[in-house]
Amino acid sequence: MRIRHLVGAGAVAAVGLSLVAVPASAAPGEPGQPEHVSTTVIAHRGASAYAPENTLSAFRVGIEQRATLIESDVQLSKDGVPVLLHDTTLTRTTNVEEVFPDRASHFVGDYTLDELKQLDAGSWFGEEFAGEQIPTLAEMVEQVRGSRSGIIMELKSPELHPGVEQAVYDVFASYPGYVNSALNSGRLSVQSFDWESMETYNEISPETPTGLLGTVPVESMAAYGEWADEVNPNKNAVTPEYVEAIHDAGMKTNVYTVNDEPTMHRLLDADVDGLISDVPDVVFDVLQARK
């Protein structure tokens, strides 16, 4: 079964911080984006131009900017807990080498949750984020579910994390009513570059929209459209004809990672459904200008 909507994300150099205030009149639980916006605006790894990627701070900025969905990347700790980190190793975004100088491996899956929680995942981005922890998926759900934004969760390198599909679903399902409520309001989906993993997730939870990251060949589009809901390609792969092929197969498309205005305009002209960006506020500015 397929339910429609969703998704997307990037890395930015010099972009001004312009948070979009959430109007006091907006009721809790409403979709985050302004009413006139039909494009899905997705905060990539949170609003990761403004706070360290895949941290609660980055998710908070995405929520404040009224992103439709917050994107993150999930992997399993050594003890099987879904945790949020983009890279399969800890070296780029944490101080793992300082905290565990004697460890030969820096793979996420070689560290227990207790060990991962000892790491600083914020200082690499800015001193003001010192002490920011790697979040668990559960912590993200607790933060986002009370907001007007939703979640699109990327299963990152699932071949390194056997059973991650069920573990992710179990976290979502551990919050009574959350899955149904989020699906009914278009605020929950999953995606992966590993399309077999998405097939597995579809078997576990057929009602959850699944996204295929990358470029599905046009000749295979109809077959994937039998069970998948989205094809979410890199911006450089997108043409109006490719978008049409996705739509003809009954799927939607959310494109990554889109941080500059000319590319946003090009993709919106090509009729994409969503933009995945490090700068959701800039996406909203562009959408407003096109009204």
Ligand code: G3P
């Ligand atoms: O949401 C799509 C995007 O996140 C895929 O690329 O490498 O940033 O996870 P990556």
Ligand code: CA
């Ligand atoms: Ca991602």
